[in-house]
Amino acid sequence: MEVTRRDFLKMAGAAGVGMTALGNGSSLGLQLFEPTKATKVQNPIESYPDRNWEEVYRNIYRFDREFRFNCVPNDTHNCRLTAAVRNGIVTRVEQSYDHQKYRDIYGNVATPAWNPRGCLKGYSITRRVYGPYRIKHTMIRKGWLDWVNAGYPDPRAPENQQKYFQRGKDPWVKVSYEEAAELVARTLLHVAKKYSGEEGAQRLREEGYPEESIESMKGNWQSPWSSNPKNKTIAGVQTFKFRPGMPMLGGSAKIGNVRNCNVMALLDHYVRGVPPDECRGARYFSNYTWHGDLDPGTPMVTGIQTFDPEFSDHRNSKLYVLVGKNFIENKMPEAHWMNEIMERGGKIVVVSPEYSPSSAKANYWLTVRPGSDVALFLGICNIIIQEKLYDEQFVKRFTDFPLLVRGDTLQLLLASDIIKGYKNKKLENLGPQVIKPEYREEWGDRVVWDRVTNKPAVVTRDDVGTWFDKLGVDPELEGTFKVKTVDGKEIEVKPVFQLYKELCAEYDLDTVADISGTPKHLIPRLARDFGTIKPVQIHTGEGTNHYFHNDQKDRVLWMVLALTGNVGKPGANYGHWAGTYRTSSVGTGFAPWTNEDPFNMTLDPTVDGRDIKIKKYAHKEEIQYWNYSSVATGQSEGPLIVNTPKYGRKVFTGKTHMPAPTKVEWHVNANTFNNSKWAYNVLHNQYPHEEMVIYSDWEWNGSCEYADVVFAVSSWVEISQPEWATSNSNPFVFIWRGGIKPLFNTLSDHEIYALVSDKLADLTGDERFRDYWKFVREGRSEIYIQRVFDAAVNLRGYNVYDMLDSDVGWFTMYRTYPRVPGWEEINESKPFYNKSGRLELYRDEPEFIEYGENMIVFREPVEATPHLPNVIVANHPWIRPDDYGISPESTDMDDIHIRNIKMTWDKVKNTKNPLWEKGYRFYVMTPKSRYTVHSSWGVADWLLIWENNYGDPLRHDKRTPGIGEHQLHINPDAAKELGINDGDYVYLDANPVDRPYIGWREGDEDYKIARLMLRVTFNPAYPKHVTMMKHSAFMSSHKTVLAHETRSDKLARSADTGYQSKFRYGSHQSITRAYLQPTLMTDTLVRKDLWGWKIDKGYEYDTHAPNTCPKETLVKITKAENGGIGGLDVWDPVKTGYTPGYENDDMKKFIRGQFVKIEGVRT
């Protein structure tokens, strides 16, 4: 008998009807079933008579064909998966098991040890592709459409705000792509005109934007921040902020938004009528700095954006130290490389406040007070130095430890300081580095104290490794010396090492244990492991990147590795591992695509990518400024400007960083608004200044909920034009097309840019707009991809068509596999990308000296501390912060940002954070969840059920916003002290001065929407004051709250958009805010450009810019509702005696393993 699943279900359903009439089991014999042939089963573990029914499952399993695609959320992995298709539908996803087929042009082949990659998100992608949240059409917000049609009446007029700018409340209008593109193009033209020239500047002034921001809209393409004297007027296109969401995940369509910025130079040309050289493009928002993904101290030490080794290199490590990094949960497709260390004789150590999933794998775990890691590691450096556990040879050959520092200026001693008429030596050891002659002169040559001659000796940036050996100089690391300067002064100088020896001594074991709360006996254990085991690899991540002083954390961890020589070798190095940020991995390769000169295009498809003419009209901007509001100045966005008692108005944002006012946003592939720290503040204070907010995505998310224009794009399995991606965590490059036809009326992102340009061509009569996207329009965008590969140092030699035909991935051809950062610098004695060519632990730029951070010091967190926020915990006389006179009592966050005062720990210990005193006494860790990538998959049904303690497909408790909800992990004792039970709903409130948004008032409808309510889950893994809530959930919107309060089933799902919130009220961003770190806004830090090998200084995209720091939050927790159904009683499971915090004797017995006894010999 053949039974298909469908027949079977039918029969079973029908059988159910007759079931009630049945007697006992032995008399079963349903009429509807064909009786099984042999009704007697003798021994079911031996044989079974009729197994024809087994066809049921074979039929369910059947599929027609397979295709390969890449799953490319922002999680660094880019897994190439196999989709099984049946009747044109992707029914499920499978691992590809094909890494052993990946090659490069040299004949190298990858090993099957890379199999498999692809996690639960790839495996549940069908729930998104076919899910209820797809954006099925291009949509326009009704109020915005009316505003456009009304001829753009003044959006700042209160009546017009009321009429046209009710974002998140208006209904939506379905329009065609053509119509939407036309509306967008028209508005771009309108805004560009409105904010160009003196008239535009005047408008912006009246709106309260600082002059520095407005001024930054001048300039030219070569050096966007330096004012071009020819350029007298500002360019309105600079108010456009396009965000290529996670650009490396779509080397064609996603990063194409930068090209979209570049083409706006044509619009500027049309609007202002200036010649091409004076034109400007739009600005493109950053990604990884703002996600808090980057380790901003790494460029301070190495000059290079990041230093991540590839994941297969983790297995080579013998001591693997995770500092605030939950590798297990965050790096799933490749976590096995790290886990395998335990089988290969290595040690894993975790430093984190809580006992994390990674701690569970670790040999030992050091708990640490949130934000105090720097103190802990200064203490560890102290032991390494005191016990002489450092690698002296490495320290002398590759670090700035031997360089002399002047006691008077705190700057490094230069040869020209002490040698009259000194001429800087000609640099010969450059490798690929490009250094402007004026920089070389500015930097000069540095000096050590030679113990052979007992005199100062010059060491140039060439003199690293073997080059240094050839000098025959043996520098002193310790001691204080006197030198005579050319102007006749005798000054005191000390090697950097000596300074750190003195400073670290302040961080003795008792002090450090007191600051960090780390068990005292574990600190020397880790220090000695660092000093005796090689190679050592350290990884950080969002855990510690999300503090204000994230750069200090990097610098101190670099100091550990620099001292012990664990750099540039397999199994060594410093990684941070968050995000697929590494557009730099293809060198300058992107430029032919992103920055092709729109005035000088190449329309011949056969031209080598290296020969495409490049002009960078697109201008980089850190998105953090868009996110930063000031209570004191009332600025809704912009640079950090503080009215200091000492100097009056002082701008802490360097000119190179200066943001322009934002009037238009266009985000692709990123749920930016939803994921903004302080999102409801953006809504209340920043959005009212903006005239067009565009989102392109394939699922309706929280950002779409508050946008003006939403473009529907194709998912990764539907794209018709090829897309490509590469990564920094694995060595592969992938190129793929979708395998099914788009389900809805969707396009790829770059097809939408092209469409808008098309309309701009119509509006301006400039055909170049159209030509700029020629091959995209012709469906041949692989020509642009080939140009990138041609120009990319690590991809050159590949042919796009061969790659597409091969249907596998390929190696990204880095210098080595696995990619070991620092390979060239350490093994081939090449200088690092900074002034001294060495690993720089000392910073002598004026900003660092002024802020007291010339040396690495521990500063208390800027909000999340019981003590005086941001105080420098040190006493060393060579730390001389400029105290601007900010009162210790001030609770204004602008003020706290720049509180430069120095105190010893015994004093700091007794200081108080006024916020803590007011009852805000819980830290909130906001890590990534394994169930989401940013917010993607956040409400995909299966994952929502699995992500939290309240996943219930049947929603027994109707208060649950969906079939699961967001939760806060909390220590059971801490919760009980507050009268909170496991499963209860609580309110989470942060500093009322500015959160959830500046200007909130009790009783406001919007306050109700913005105030965070969520459920608690008891977890003894968390110390008492530390709570945890995953980041990037789908936020509550006006419409979800309305639905939750009016629907009979209480689902928090917007009536018209279908948007599903993960909260009843508020969002994880209700408690966060934006910060602007002064040390991350300098104009002087020397670092490599993100793309290529040119060395420059000041701001650089995703490299040197303020980093978001959501962990700088203290909260107050208040019970909102009981956990039991209907809020009447405690949550049911609490009564069982088997849950954390309520264990009965049986549960205690179970946990202690007392049900079983082992006697005698074990097997």
Next chain:
Amino acid sequence: MPMVYNWQLGREMFYPFEGVRPKKQFAAVFNINRCIGCQTCTMACKSTWTFSKGQEHMWWNNVETKPYGGYPHFWDIAILKMLGDGQVWVNGVYKGKTIYEAAPEGKQVLGVLKPEEDWRFPNWYQDVSSGIRQNPLDKDAGSSFTTHADLEDPVNPVHENFFYYLQRICNHCTYPSCGSVCPRKAIYKRPEDGIVLIDQNRCRGYRECVTGCPYGKSLYNPVTRVSEKCIACYPRVEQGIITRCIAACVGKIRLQGWIKPPEEAIPDSPMDYLAHIAKIALPLYPQYGCEGNIYYTPPRWVPRAYQDQMFGPGVDTAIKNYIHPSHETLGVMQLFGTTQKIIERFRITEKDAIGFDINGREIIRVPIMEPFIIRPSFRQNTS
């Protein structure tokens, strides 16, 4: 009741049917140490078998966080409690009662019907650590403590406030209790591969198997009104392909093969090697008496008593052999998660681990060390 030999107990035991072993027995090793709790296996299974109406609560494969997690809730503590204090192993032989031997009057096995609400919240308390001190004589810090950070005490090298992930599918037991309790005899073991199935035609949904499976791995479908369970992806296994959950495992913790009793162990069969020779793979709750066929490499830092309770008396040896693997053991561990084909036999050379299919053909070769490649100098690591 006939007597059958259960090698996991080191003794004979009661079982309602004659002890007949299949020609081949489906088995898998799950290395808990490598598990990252990512639930890719769970989604692989869900998207293949349980995506229909009536299956919303149903997860044939699940990964739960011990000690508090459990799907269905408290499935193991419920049985342990009923088995009581007699669960004693002496010199590797289980002296206590199995669920067959402890069955109440008139029942085949000791079991409990899990109520509907116990199938909600399938992944509750993920990443939640124990808040109970191991030694009851220690000063009890209440329900939670946070100061115990020394995780490498030389005397007792365990993490006191532990948690770990337990990966669970049907054990395709040699002596399945679900099969022994079914009033319809609708549950059987396939002689060719030992896979245990519920005949979807013959089952009438009495849920005796739901009660009778001590692992909580028989599930009731309220729409079809019959019970279902993991089928070990037999449509794939029949073609020499590993199950969906095992193929999906991105942590590379799972390896599938065939197991023999120890006295018949084939040294180059991966399952026999790991369970019987290297001794790094242990059965789950062997005291239940079902001779389950999913084997676990126990988590290295978890308190031993808790693990003894779960995996029997082989825990110390397994952990020791796992963290200090022989070259051969290290080699076999490289075969995890490298191919979708069932590895029937293996060979470990100085450099490679090699897997062979049923015909002795090489299907996979994995270097034990990854190669180090240096390319021409115009390619850049610093970029």
